[in-house]
Amino acid sequence: MKKFNVAVVGATGAVGQELLKILAERNFPVKSLKPLATQRSAGKQIPFGGNTYTVEATTAQAFDGVDIALFAGGSASKEFAIEAANRGAVVVDNSSAFRMDPKVPLVVPEVNPEDVKNHQGIIANPNCSTIQMVVALKPIHDAAKIKRVVVSTYQAVSGAGKEAIDELTEQVKELAEGKEVVPKVFPYQIAFNLIPHIDVFADMDYTKEEWKMVNETKKIMHDDSIQVTATTVRVPVYRSHSESVNIETERKITAEEAKKVLASAPGIIVLDDPREKKYPMPLFTSDRDEVFVGRIREDNSIENGLNMWVVADQLRKGAATNAVQIAELLIKYNCL
Amino acid sequence: MKKFNVAVVGATGAVGQELLKILAERNFPVKSLKPLATQRSAGKQIPFGGNTYTVEATTAQAFDGVDIALFAGGSASKEFAIEAANRGAVVVDNSSAFRMDPKVPLVVPEVNPEDVKNHQGIIANPNCSTIQMVVALKPIHDAAKIKRVVVSTYQAVSGAGKEAIDELTEQVKELAEGKEVVPKVFPYQIAFNLIPHIDVFADMDYTKEEWKMVNETKKIMHDDSIQVTATTVRVPVYRSHSESVNIETERKITAEEAKKVLASAPGIIVLDDPREKKYPMPLFTSDRDEVFVGRIREDNSIENGLNMWVVADQLRKGAATNAVQIAELLIKYNCL
Numbered sequence: 001m002k003k004f005n006v007a008v009v010g011a012t013g014a015v016g017q018e019l020l021k022i023l024a025e026r027n028f029p030v031k032s033l034k035p036l037a038t039q040r041s042a043g044k045q046i047p048f049g050g051n052t053y054t055v056e057a058t059t060a061q062a063f064d065g066v067d068i069a070l071f072a073g074g075s076a077s078k079e080f081a082i083e084a085a086n087r088g089a090v091v092v093d094n095s096s097a098f099r100m101d102p103k104v105p106l107v108v109p110e111v112n113p114e115d116v117k118n119h120q121g122i123i124a125n126p127n128c129s130t131i132q133m134v135v136a137l138k139p140i141h142d143a144a145k146i147k148r149v150v151v152s153t154y155q156a157v158s159g160a161g162k163e164a165i166d167e168l169t170e171q172v173k174e175l176a177e178g179k180e181v182v183p184k185v186f187p188y189q190i191a192f193n194l195i196p197h198i199d200v201f202a203d204m205d206y207t208k209e210e211w212k213m214v215n216e217t218k219k220i221m222h223d224d225s226i227q228v229t230a231t232t233v234r235v236p237v238y239r240s241h242s243e244s245v246n247i248e249t250e251r252k253i254t255a256e257e258a259k260k261v262l263a264s265a266p267g268i269i270v271l272d273d274p275r276e277k278k279y280p281m282p283l284f285t286s287d288r289d290e291v292f293v294g295r296i297r298e299d300n301s302i303e304n305g306l307n308m309w310v311v312a313d314q315l316r317k318g319a320a321t322n323a324v325q326i327a328e329l330l331i332k333y334n335c336l
Numbered sequence: 337m338k339k340f341n342v343a344v345v346g347a348t349g350a351v352g353q354e355l356l357k358i359l360a361e362r363n364f365p366v367k368s369l370k371p372l373a374t375q376r377s378a379g380k381q382i383p384f385g386g387n388t389y390t391v392e393a394t395t396a397q398a399f400d401g402v403d404i405a406l407f408a409g410g411s412a413s414k415e416f417a418i419e420a421a422n423r424g425a426v427v428v429d430n431s432s433a434f435r436m437d438p439k440v441p442l443v444v445p446e447v448n449p450e451d452v453k454n455h456q457g458i459i460a461n462p463n464c465s466t467i468q469m470v471v472a473l474k475p476i477h478d479a480a481k482i483k484r485v486v487v488s489t490y491q492a493v494s495g496a497g498k499e500a501i502d503e504l505t506e507q508v509k510e511l512a513e514g515k516e517v518v519p520k521v522f523p524y525q526i527a528f529n530l531i532p533h534i535d536v537f538a539d540m541d542y543t544k545e546e547w548k549m550v551n552e553t554k555k556i557m558h559d560d561s562i563q564v565t566a567t568t569v570r571v572p573v574y575r576s577h578s579e580s581v582n583i584e585t586e587r588k589i590t591a592e593e594a595k596k597v598l599a600s601a602p603g604i605i606v607l608d609d610p611r612e613k614k615y616p617m618p619l620f621t622s623d624r625d626e627v628f629v630g631r632i633r634e635d636n637s638i639e640n641g642l643n644m645w646v647v648a649d650q651l652r653k654g655a656a657t658n659a660v661q662i663a664e665l666l667i668k669y670n671c672l
Contacts, residue, residue: 154490196630197610231645237530242530244488244532244580246582277533282529295567307565
């Protein structure tokens, strides 16, 4: 089997670490690995596939000879993604920088795999909250055509990076010791609290996170007629985003049918047996690649309504796993 | 001013304690106080208004001579509320036992105060999640007529009582010490987790908590045409329920207008200035009687859509404060 020179940009962060873990887990055909990060992290040792690699500072030259560059996100994407593509690497980018660029495919392998074929050097990985939602929406859309989605999110702190994870742990400890909590990563205390504010505020007082769910969904699903409104909320959970998703469809779909099409769709586990107290929860979906769907109910407040509860590990399926799956598609479709 | 003989049933529980606190805070005209509870709690000493009272076991006879009996909720309501009313007390009941009884008014003083006049001995206090929602819905309904509501809740553990509060604290401690967590009150670990399951499962796989929001809203608002669908979720927050509320109205209401009517409505504080990071959060709304509304945004996914984020202390406005307000209305309207 052909092997590839792979660069991971942001290798020391929360998503970068997941990327390395998932490349190894899925036996991605790595010829050489180049872990890149900021100057501050250069020189760090990183284990991968039984060997140890030294983190290098990200520079334009670092991408020479690289076949696939997986960008974990952050400012490195704007600075280096185009440069990496110009030097011949195919970039899979987890930042929001290129997602809405019409020249850049925005891909969720369970939804629009063929879009990778149209890449011009960069493929964008969608926002974490969007990925898990569209995986669950796709089979419903295929079966009954989605007109409108009302989504409220319950997003884990790890979506804001490693320091956010530490911040939750520290705040809980400080509160137990009766100490004052001084928020650093989040605008307010997140321990035992909720913050209805993710990313910055933008048009119409929606946050960028909320707009991502609106706009990226249309692009990934290739359907501008799908109407989406979102409210995104940070919750004191370490890992896995949860979403309460209300759907209006063109044609009626019963809860029974919805369960059936979801259960047979790729990348989804239906966990829905109320009598047995079976429903998805963030605690039990972390470190998993699937999107978990439960609480599937007809919504009789409109003619063709459906409610569901969607939970997935946003560092894996919402970021790293999706990126590696895209890289796998690039190999499968011979697009490197 | 005339004073009244008041009984508080369930005086030692989370809601009962709030009832006593609020009766004192609001200088309710108490002639005599009778704190009642289960046999197990009888004999306990409870402070109120500078004096100390001894908790008595709840019996039918205990209601003789009582003018107002505030029931905190639980099984005591079914057992003793009718008995108390038969003995001449007016019951304000926080349980779900009588809420949908057509002979029993279901009252939120900011929404349908006049309904107390129709009581036949029992007035029901609505479910906590419903109370804070209808307080926020009423001004919108008056201004633009609500057709449909899609609500997702983020409910604090104190909604499940004192033991639930302790359970969250203990679980956080056990996890910090690397110990195994064994859930007792909640079906699963609630620390750093979400449980999309409040009260028991019922028709169409909705929980009773979800049906309460559907049915109680129609009754309180006197409008069976208001369609509601709900998804209710327990979150690791101590106090104050939060709700992501999506509204479709008959007539267009802009975010600006919505803010204006909400700000001038009774019992509401609009906290909505995204640039200044001002929005309601459970941590900062606890121990308050008002319903806090923020993240007020037009929802362009439909013609007349509106999103808002509603947070309130569910032990106070969602239970005890609302009950005492009802008792105050009974005095005001001369209905005792």
